[in-house]
Amino acid sequence: MSLATTPVDTHARILGIGSYRGSLIVPNADIIAAIDSSDEWIQQRSGIRERRFADEHESVQFMSVEASKVAIQRAGITAAEIDCVVVATVSHLLQTPAIATAIAHELGTDKAAAFDISAACAGFCHGVALANDMVRAGSATNVLVIGVERLSEITDPGDRGTAFIFADGAGAAVVGRSETNGISPVVWGSDGEYFDYIRQREDWRDVVGTPEEPGSGVMPFLTMQGSSVFRWASFAMAKIANETLERAGITADELDVFVPHQANMRIIDAMARSMKLPPHVRIARDIAEQGNTSAASVPLALDRMMVEGEARSGDKALLIAFGAGLAYAAQVVVVP
Ligand code: COA
Numbered sequence: 282m283s284l285a286t287t288p289v290d291t292h293a294r295i296l297g298i299g300s301y302r303g304s305l306i307v308p309n310a311d312i313i314a315a316i317d318s319s320d321e322w323i324q325q326r327s328g329i330r331e332r333r334f335a336d337e338h339e340s341v342q343f344m345s346v347e348a349s350k351v352a353i354q355r356a357g358i359t360a361a362e363i364d365c366v367v368v369a370t371v372s373h374l375l376q377t378p379a380i381a382t383a384i385a386h387e388l389g390t391d392k393a394a395a396f397d398i399s400a401a402c403a404g405f406c407h408g409v410a411l412a413n414d415m416v417r418a419g420s421a422t423n424v425l426v427i428g429v430e431r432l433s434e435i436t437d438p439g440d441r442g443t444a445f446i447f448a449d450g451a452g453a454a455v456v457g458r459s460e461t462n463g464i465s466p467v468v469w470g471s472d473g474e475y476f477d478y479i480r481q482r483e484d485w486r487d488v489v490g491t492p493e494e495p496g497s498g499v500m501p502f503l504t505m506q507g508s509s510v511f512r513w514a515s516f517a518m519a520k521i522a523n524e525t526l527e528r529a530g531i532t533a534d535e536l537d538v539f540v541p542h543q544a545n546m547r548i549i550d551a552m553a554r555s556m557k558l559p560p561h562v563r564i565a566r567d568i569a570e571q572g573n574t575s576a577a578s579v580p581l582a583l584d585r586m587m588v589e590g591e592a593r594s595g596d597k598a599l600l601i602a603f604g605a606g607l608a609y610a611a612q613v614v615v616v617p
Contacts, residue, residue, distance in 0.1 A: 286419075287418065287419030287420065288419070289417070289418070289419035289458075291416065291417060291419075291458040291459065291460075292417065292458070292459045292460065292461055292462040292463065293412070293413045293416035293417050293456055293457065293458060293459055293462070293463065293464050294456070294457070294459035294461070294462070294463020294464060294614070294615055294617065295409070295454045295455070295456055295463060295464065295614055295615070295616075295617045296355075296356035296357065296358070296423070296455045296456070296457045296459075296617055297351075297352045297353065297354070297355030297356030297357070297358075297454070297455045297617055298351075298352055298355065298452070298453070298454050298580055298583060298584050298587060298617060299347075299348045299349060299350065299351025299352030299353070299354075299355060299452070299453045299454075299584065300348050300351070300450065300451065300452040300453070300577075300580055300581045300584040300585070301339075301344045301345075301347040301348040301351075301450060301451045301452075302333045302449075302450045302571065302581065303333040303334045303335035303336070303339055303344070303431075303433070303448065303449035303450055304333070304335070304336050304339060305333065305334040305335070305336055306331055306333060307331060307332050307333070307334050307448075308320075308330065308331040309323045309324070309329070309330065309331065309445065312438065312444055312445055313445075315438045315439045315444065316438075316439060316440070316441040316444050316445065317441070318441065318445065323445045326545075326547070327445060327446060327545045327546060327547070327568070328545065328546020328547065328549075328566070328568055328569055329445060329446065329546070329568055329569060329572055329573075330569050330570060331569075331570055331572075332445075332447075332448035332570075332571060332572025333448050333449055333450055333570075333571050333572065333574075334433040334448060334449050335431050335433060335449040335450075339431070339449070340431065341370060341372060341373045341380055341429050341430075341431050341451075342373075342380055342383055342384055342387065344429055344431070344449070344450060344451035345368065345380070345384045345427045345429045345451045345453070346384055346387050346388060347451065348427065348429070348451040348452055348453040348580075349384065349388055349425055349427060349453040350388070351453070352425065352453040352454055352455050353388070353425070353455060355455075355617070356423070356455035356457065356617070358423055358455065358457070360388040360389040360390050361389060361390060361391045362422070362423050363385070363388070363390045363393050363423050363424070363425045363455070364390070364391075364393050364394065364421045364422050364423060364424075365393055365394040365395070365412070365415060365420070365421040365423075365424040365425070366381045366382075366384055366385040366388075366390065366393050366394070366395040366396075366424075366425045366427070367381065367395075367396060367397075367398060367408045367411060367412060367424060367425070367426050367427070368380055368381040368384060368395075368396075368397045368398070368408075368427045368429060369397070369398050369399075369400060369404025369405050369407060369408045369426070369427065369428045369429070369576040370397060370399075370404065370427075370428070370429045370430055370576055371399060371401050371404075371430065371435075371575065371576070371605070372429075372430045372431045372432055372434060372435055372575075373397070373429075373431075374434070374435075379395060379396050379397040380397060381395035381396050381397050381427075382395040382396075384427065385425075388425075390425075393425075394421065398411075400576075400604075400606065400608045400610070401479070401575060401576065401604040401605035401606055401608060402542050402544065402573075402575045402576060402578065402602050402603060402604025402605065402608075403469070403542070403576075403602040403603055403604055403606070403608045403609050403610045404428055404575070404576035404602075405426065405427075405428030405452065405454075405576050405577070405578075405579045405580055405600075405602060406467070406469070406579060406600055406601065406602045406609075406610035406611060406612060407467075407469065407608075407610045408426035408427070408428065409426055409454065409456060409464065409467075409600070409612060409614070410467035410469060410610060410612060411424075411426075412424035412426050412454075412456035413456060413464040413467070413612075416456055416457060416458055422457060422458060423455055423456070423457040423458075424455070424456045424457070425453060425454075425455055426453065426454045426455075426456060427451060427452070427453045428451065428452050428453075428574075428575075428576035428577040428578070428579065428580050429450070429451035429452075429576060429577050430447075430448075430449060430450065430451075430574050430575040430576055430577050431449045432447035432448060432449060432503070432573075432574065432575060433447065433448065433449050434500070435481070435500060435501070435502055435503055436502060436503055437502040437503075440502065440504070442504070442505050442506075442507045443502075443503055443504065443505050443507075445572075446505075446544075446545070446572060446573045447503065447572060447573050447574075447575070448571055448572030448573060448574050449574060449577075450571065450574045450577045450581050451577050451581075452577045452578075452579065452580020452581045452583070452584060453580060454580055461615075463614060463615035463617075464612055464613075464614050464615075465525065465528055465529030465530075465612045465613040465614070466528045466529070466612070467525075467610055467611065467612045468521055468524050468525045468528055468610070468611050468612070469608075469609060469610035469611070470521075470608075470609060471606045471607060471608045471609070472513070472517070472606070472607045472609075473606065473607075475509070475513060475606075475607045476606065476607075477506070478505065478506045478509050478510050478513070478605070478607060479503065479504075479505045479506075479510060479604060479605035479606075479607070480503070480504060480505075480605060481501045481502075481503060481504075482501050482502050482503070482504045483496075483497070483501040484501070485501065487501075488500075488501055510544075510607075511545065511547070511548060513607060514544060514545075514548045514552075514603055515547075515548050515551035515552065515555070516555070517603075517609075518541075518548075518552055518601060518603050518609065519551070519552045519555035519556050521601060521603075521609055521611055522539075522541075522552060522556055522599060522601050522611060523556055524611075525599060525601065525611040525612060525613060526599065526613065529597075529599075529612070529613035531597060531613065533556060533557065533558055533559055533562065534559055535597060536558070536559075536562050536597055536598075536599055536613070537561075537562065537563065537592070537593075537596035537597050537598065537616075538562065538563050538564075538565070538583075538586060538591070538592045538596050538597070538598035538599070538616065539553065539558060539562050539563070539564045539565065539598070539599050540565040540579055540582050540583045540586070540592075540598055540599065540600050540601075541564075541565065541579075541600075541601050541602070542573075542578050542579060542601065542602035542603055542604065543565065543566075543567050543568035543571065543572075543573055543574070543578040543579075543581070543582050544568070544573050544578075544603070544604070545568070545573070546566065546568055546569065549564065549565075549566065549568070552601075563586065563591045563592065565582035565583065565585070565586055566582075567581055567582035567585050568582075575604060576602075578602070579600050579602050583598065583600070583616075587616065592616045593616060594616055594617060595615060595616065596615070596616040597613055597614075597615060597616075598613065598614050598615075598616050599611065599612075599613050600612055600613075600614060
């Protein structure tokens with residue numbers, strides 16, 4: 282026998298984007314002493330001049346709600362019309378329940394489905410892919426996708442390989458029905474053989490320990506094999522980006538905006554070179570003033586380009602994100 286299906290015949294697109302940046306502006310000068318570094322070294326190796334950290338009141342939930350309010354308002358709908366909330370994060374430190382449920386409630390959705398996903402820096406692009414499929418399949422009408430991180434809390438300020446990179450913020454997008462298609466098929470995957478390249482340093486059980494052998498009691502910070510990640514991202518991700526253009530049925534000449542994960546300015550430049558992007562394609566470079574916000578980096582960067590007029594409504598934007606796992610996802614979207 283065949284069961285009933287949800288009768289919908291629709292495309293999907295991003296209806297609105299919003300973002301929220303941690304309010305503390307932290308220049309390189311403020312972090313170099315703890316890692317025996319210099320402003321010049323950090324700028325040269327990563328392109329980062331300053332980063333945004335959350336203050337004590339700017340929780341994962343707070344930043345998510347602020348970014349979402351803007352996205353919902355720009356989408357021209359109300360929170361009650363959101364029927365699914367997907368939150369991509371690795372830095373909400375209460376493991377259960379999903380922070381998405383609290384965010385859905387605070388926003389005033391009407392009992393929206395709500396769950397978290399863990400795909401690290403690629404989380405937002407995973408969320409957009411899921412939202413696209415949910416809307417087209419009729420499982421949801423308006424999906425709120427949030428990428429949010431408060432990485433300052435899980436970054437060791439004395440670790441030379443990570444302390445200057447990671448930062449805090451949130452980005453949100455409402456994905457809803459559309460007469461024309463505004464989200465391409467996703468190209469995604471994982472290279473699990475490199476599972477160890479970026480990870481939480483210790484298992485929580487090692488931190489807690491046992492009565493006989495107490496654990497360290499120290500926050501299990503992020504650790505990263507920087508140069509290995511650098512080599513992987515610079516080469517493998519340009520190939521994925523080109524494949525995504527192909528799946529979207531467009532050439533690099535037809536692309537308007539390139540929004541790669543804001544991991545490191547040198548990776549962004551290497552990808553653009555390797556893809557041979559034509560000069561008219563505008564490239565997101567939010568990292569210089571924001572740092573790397575993992576799941577939040579793509580929507581933060583896209584929102585900035587929209588606000589500054591570098592990305593205009595109707596533009597075709599290639600989103601690509603990659604990180605711990607190593608997990609990656611990319612799609613072309615029409616800018617709302
Ligand atoms: N400040 C100053 N010097 C530093 C330093 C720091 N924070 N960290 C390392 N160094 C020194 C090392 O001691 C080494 O010195 P040596 O040549 O005298 O031995 C030199 O700089 C090179 O170290 P290395 O670790 O090879 O640096 P790198 O060129 O790979 O740059 C990163 C380090 C982290 C900037 C770079 O690997 C990177 O950006 N990787 C990708 C990270 C990323 O994007 N992660 C996010 C993915 S989601």
